[in-house]
Amino acid sequence: MKLSYVYILKCSDNTYYTGITSNLNQRILEHNIGKHPESYTYKRRPVKLEFYAEFTDIKIAIEKEKQIKKWSRKKKEALINGDYTELPNLSKKNFNK
Incomplete structure (x- = not known):
């Protein structure tokens, strides 16, 4: 594999x-x-x-890479820091509220 x-x-x-x-x-x-x-x-x-x-699965990896590239710096830093519960709160649709 x-x-x-x-x-x-x-x-x-x-x-x-x-x-x-x-x-x-x-x-x-x-x-x-x-x-x-x-x-x-x-x-x-x-x-x-x-x-x-x-x-x-390479297809899933490509999808994830494209997704992360669109993320804000703060969202990428939450991922890097393992703050997974913060990820939904940092989405663009919630960020502007």
């Missing part, structure tokens, strides 16, 4: 990057050595792994 990983990196400029990979350690190394000059993280190195989740 091949695993996929959705991950969140904290960049040197204090922003977050969300990605997906099948080899987490290799991908983080690639971000930090600047393997892809066109990538978001290239000019924001070094990066630090803040969160990851494993998936056995």
Whole structure:
């Protein structure tokens, strides 16, 4: 069974990057050595792994990555910190109330 990983990196400029990979350690190394000059993280190195989740179904992993990319910074930080009960309260529809 091949695993996929959705991950969140904290960049040197204090922003977050969300990605997906099948080899987490290799991908983080690639971000930090600047393997892809066109990538978001290239000019924001070094990066630090803040969160990851494993998936056995690549389709679900892709859906989760897309979902997290749309989240606010506060919601991503709640996920990183394990504050799962806060996630619904930080959704955009509740945030504007």
